[in-house]
Amino acid sequence: MPADLAVIGLGHLGLPLAQAAVGVGIHTVGYDTDPRPFAELSAGRTPVEGSLSASDIRRMVSGGFRPTADPAELGRVRTAAICAPTPLGPDRTLDLGAVTDAARALAARLRPHTTVLVESAVPPGTTENVVRPLLEEGSGLRAGRDFHLAHSPGRLDPGNRVHVYGNTPKVIGGLTPACTESAAAFYGRLTDKVVRARGPREAEMTKVLETNFRHVNIALVNEMAVLCHDLGVDLWDVIRCAETKPFGFEPFRPGPGVGGHGVPVDPGHFPYHSRTPGHPLRMVSLAKEINDRMPSYVIQRCATLLNEHGKSVRGARVLLLGVTYKPDLADQESSPAREIATRLMDMGAQIGYHDPLVLDWRVRDLPVARADSLYEAAAGADLTVLLQHHRTYDLQGLAVKAQLLLDTRGATPAGAAHRL
Incomplete structure (x- = not known):
């Protein structure tokens, strides 16, 4: 037919x-x-x-x-x-x-x-x-x-x-x-x-605006996350309070990086025929720079936490939880997990991972050890890092079992883990 x-x-x-x-x-x-x-x-x-x-x-x-x-x-x-x-x-x-x-x-x-x-x-x-x-x-x-x-x-x-x-x-x-x-x-x-x-150009630009809106606002809260940590302020509580405002505010949440198929688009990188003599979207370029820095910031926080507990990154057993770009989805497109794992490996850490949706995960074409028992792996790791919050994770139970837990998604109960 x-x-x-x-x-x-x-x-x-x-x-x-x-x-x-x-x-x-x-x-x-x-x-x-x-x-x-x-x-x-x-x-x-x-x-x-x-x-x-x-x-x-x-x-x-x-x-x-x-x-x-x-x-x-x-x-x-x-x-x-x-x-x-x-x-x-x-x-x-x-x-x-x-x-x-x-x-x-x-x-x-x-x-x-x-x-x-x-x-x-x-x-x-x-x-x-x-x-x-x-x-x-x-x-x-x-x-x-x-x-x-x-x-x-x-x-x-x-x-x-x-x-x-x-x-x-x-x-x-x-x-x-x-x-x-x-x-x-x-x-x-x-x-x-x-x-x-x-017309077609207005429809095409709609996608540019929607994608850049997401990236710029994520960059804002990512910068706020770094600032609040330095000031000793609980950003997650700040967001909880701010989102009660019924107008003029839309909540975004920080994380270890930005993934997914929608990439930020700067007109400065359009093909020649689409460029304008005006200025590029400087805010988009800056947002990308900020979001691209988040994996490095996560590494910095990992190293600091280990040092505070008398351990070095070199030789440390680090368990990464959730390696997809989005919760409850198997898609790994542009997930920051791979870059974070790569940098930790370069620093001499022993990397393992757990993800209920990813049964085989490779970094630099090498297989990464997958934890069969999540609680047992967290108890044996020097540091557990939550990179993606899948709904199957019992974070309260995990916080009890883990020696040291860094939550990059603000998903754990207050006081149960170190938050981004």
């Missing part, structure tokens, strides 16, 4: 979109220019840690989802969504290689009247200045005349059980008003609310 939707890019953006589409009866085909996701899905496994479970994949397949390695399938759909990843490259710019590969694969098979959606996180102007020319040159069709083109930034919060695909508003910016309405008609089947932006 021909599919109604082609999702190009089977990662943390594409799979949830495919799941939502299948859930409302849209026959969906999934394609990726990288052959590995197809192989994993064909074997009944999820290609992205922490995204969908194997049972989710099985339900999707039974509901009409069909992964394929044949790009010809892209020419048989009414709607095609580009959900390719855009990781940061060595020069701190977003790598658009997977997006351009996806656009070229689609362009060679693009049919008139198809609606093309770009969900990848891209710099403003990319949909118009990068994706559009590739689609037009490869197909001979004109965007806005022969096919619809729109941008809709990904907005999912992995693991969030309250704000899911269906009740999270979808922002849409089309190349033309007709493009916007065509995209709105599609997303209106998946979500309760569709928000129309003026």
